[in-house]
Amino acid sequence: MRFADVDAVTIDGYGTLLTLLDPVPSLVRSLADRGLEREPDLVREAFLAEVAYYRPEAVRGRDPEALAVLRRDCTGVFLHAAEADLEPASFVDAFMAAIRFEAALGALETLASLRARGIELAVVSNWDIGLAEHLERLGVGGLFSAVVTSAEAGAAKPDPTAFRIALERLGVGPDRAVHVGDGDEDLQGAAAAGMRFAAAPLATAFEGWS
Numbered sequence: 001m002r003f004a005d006v007d008a009v010t011i012d013g014y015g016t017l018l019t020l021l022d023p024v025p026s027l028v029r030s031l032a033d034r035g036l037e038r039e040p041d042l043v044r045e046a047f048l049a050e051v052a053y054y055r056p057e058a059v060r061g062r063d064p065e066a067l068a069v070l071r072r073d074c075t076g077v078f079l080h081a082a083e084a085d086l087e088p089a090s091f092v093d094a095f096m097a098a099i100r101f102e103a104a105l106g107a108l109e110t111l112a113s114l115r116a117r118g119i120e121l122a123v124v125s126n127w128d129i130g131l132a133e134h135l136e137r138l139g140v141g142g143l144f145s146a147v148v149t150s151a152e153a154g155a156a157k158p159d160p161t162a163f164r165i166a167l168e169r170l171g172v173g174p175d176r177a178v179h180v181g182d183g184d185e186d187l188q189g190a191a192a193a194g195m196r197f198a199a200a201p202l203a204t205a206f207e208g209w210s
Helices: 024-033 040-060 064-081 088-097 107-116 131-138 161-170 184-192
Strands: 008-011 018-020 101-103 120-125 146-149 177-181 196-199
Touching: 008 161, 024 040, 024 088, 040 064, 064 088, 101 131, 107 120, 120 131, 120 161, 131 146, 146 161, 161 177, 161 184, 177 184, 184 196
Parallel strands: 008 120, 008 177, 120 146, 177 196
Antiparallel strands: 018 101
């Protein structure tokens, strides 16, 4: 493959661009602050229950009002699984404060290299519209000319809608674009949009390119 044949690269969010910092210590402390001592193993199980709930529901977070409701509902799932008798609205800020991300190993170096070649970058991810907040918090939002989530598109990958929105915003045809991701939904969605695919991790996705 040649970089000269590519005008844009779209990138999956979680697992490809971002990895989750362990939220359990923060959640254990926040529960303890409210008089609820919980073992880390139980809190971890509760968080995983919330993740399982969130994934198919992320598309609901399409605007600020809907996102607030989604976050409250996710917090409720966590509290129920943690056997914590708290109103979700009273804990949602603490729950969201525990969810922090970092860039995947080598991801930022790869993005900088692609930008240096004049290649446009976008994020295409199954996420709510709050993804842009996480990118800005990490200081990487400026690397991307577009951030398109399943919530904004109204459909989750492998539906190609989010890919098509990103390409339209970048002004690039699918034959001149590559998507990097770590799941079957990325591979299938890119193919449905007429794009090429490179497997994560980002740090090695373009090895051997000229």
